[in-house]
Amino acid sequence: MNQSEPSRTLRLPTDEAPVGAQADPQASVRALPAGTTLHEYRILSVLGSGGFGMTYLAQDLNLDCKVAIKEFFPPSLVTRTRDQAVHPQASAWCGPFRTGLKQFMAEARTLASFRHPNIVRVRRFFETNGTAYMVMEYEEGESLFRWVTGRGCPDRRTVLEIVMQLLNGLEAVHAAGFLHLDMKPSNIVIRPDGSSVLLDFGAARRLTTDGGRLITTILTPGYAPYEQYHDEGRLGPWNDLYSLGAVMYYMVTGRKPVDAPARITTDPLLPATAAANLKEYGAGLLTAIDWALDPDDQRRPQHVAEFRNALLDDDPSLTGGFAAPARAPFDQAPPGTLEAPLARHVGQQAKGVMSGAARTAPHLGERCRTPERTAPERESQRTFRLTTLRLRMKAAGEKPGSRPAVWPPPYQVEPSSGKGPLKDRA
Structure with a gap:
């Protein structure tokens, strides 16, 4: 990143807020009003907002179906005029905004190429109003946060069903050279058929060999690892695996973990092996959660396959009831x-x-x-x-x-x- 382009860290509200509530109380003021038309889409309502923009529920006027539309609108950098055009708040933010817009479009192009049942599908993307929009399938169902809130902590098999599907989706994202970087219960939807899908790639980053970073860092306290809190953090799959471990901790305890910075010196987080029902979930599963939640990124699982193999080792029968791993778990054995x-x-x-x-x-x-x-x-x-x-x-x-x-x-x-x-x- 060019040193002349400022970097900001945006901390999003935790999942204790009702799903559908705005991350920013001013979001409804800045959002496109209901009835606005973008190409063949009519805005119906605001689904949510975050550090990189707004997400709307819209109607596809050609196909007569609902879609979700993500608008690139970093509220710390831009403002909206009466004609709905988006402009940087000051000339100093023109460079960062253009950089972010370019990256948003590049990532939309990559995400549109994904065809995975556990990743939200991007249908198209386009530029208008001085910014960019990403059109995604609208996923029916409940967020994992609301799902757990309404039903209580799921049993062991349900936890693993959800986690295995999310691991498969994450592996596809990582294979394309991307990180999600904002996994949390409100970004996971449980469909009516019980399958899970990973949403909101607004914080996604492409892994680069030159250590490049986005202009803004998004994180959600409790679910983000410590390395996302500072510019020198090591980026890799282990970041998303920490967040997935935090999601699993929430699933088995009903509570989000302690914020990562508070765990660096004296860790106050009660391990999953002590906080959750050992008889229900088993030592292997709970230890895997604690492994993923290690504050030291060097001691966590480094790849999706490594974490999946740990879960499969704990219960080999999982391969009979879950999506098959991308690689057979035989390691180097001929x-x-x-x-x-x-x-x-x-x-x-x-x-x-x-x-x-x-x-x-x-x-x-x-x-x-x-x-x-x-x-x-x-x-x-x-x-x-x-x-x-x-x-x-x-x-x-x-x-x-x-x-x-x-x-x-x-x-x-x-x-x-x-x-x-x-x-x-x-």
């Missing part, structure tokens, strides 16, 4: 090393099938691999596993040094196999 563990569970016939598949499909190993973890990633996963095991032993009334509650440990190789072990992802 097909041959899978034979002994597989045969223990489903017999020698499966071992033969696996051997045949390895011979006829030598590329299978490549398809079943995930990127090799760095030393910090391996250490964070090891810490996660050890903590989970201790909690399971505690829940089972066992003492350290005794037989673990889950035995044998995952991927233990039979002494008689004569083969090397399938490496634990720790």
Whole structure:
């Protein structure tokens, strides 16, 4: 970012405000009035406002359906005249506004290319009134905030159903080189069929190799990691995974986490393993939440696949009821090393099938691999596993040094196999 272009951090209200309430009490004054026509869309009402603009409910006059329209309108930089045109408040803000407008259009173009069931679909975008607009599908349903408020904390399986879908959506966003950076219960909609969709990419940023940043930082206290509070924060998937961990914390406790800056010196946040119902959610799930909520971004899961694998490791049956992971969770193990563990569970016939598949499909190993973890990633996963095991032993009334509650440990190789072990992802 050019040093002549000021940077601002906008803190949005937390989700304790009713859904549909304006983030800014002056938003209705600055918003386009109902009845305004933008191309083939007629504005019906204001859905919400934030640090980068307004979101409207509108009617598509050609297709006769409702849509959501996002207007690029950073209220700290611009004002609206009587003819609905948008102008910078002062000449000093012309550069930052043009930079933000250009990036808004570039990101709208990328988001419009997504075709994912758990990401809100962008239909089109255009410029008028001196600013830009993004037309999105209007998602029927309830925000996760209202959904939890009305029903109470969901059970373990429901939490995982929602989280697995959100992880799949996040993975698509990250693969395109973007971060969401404002995940929170009010930006997640639970559709009538129970599926979830991630909304509001107003804070989204493209990852760049030169450390480039947007002119404005949006964050929501309680859901934003500490590195989003300052300009030198390290950007990457771990930012969104912290926010997802905060969303999960809210789902299992009914409370938002403590704001990240307050957790740096003496952390007052009660861990999910202590704040939530251990019997209902299990040590593995709650420990995963605490792992994602680590204030130190180096100790968090670094990629969606790493966090998903932790949840799958805790309960392998998840693959039967949830969307499949983007990569098979076999890490660097070649097909041959899978034979002994597989045969223990489903017999020698499966071992033969696996051997045949390895011979006829030598590329299978490549398809079943995930990127090799760095030393910090391996250490964070090891810490996660050890903590989970201790909690399971505690829940089972066992003492350290005794037989673990889950035995044998995952991927233990039979002494008689004569083969090397399938490496634990720790």
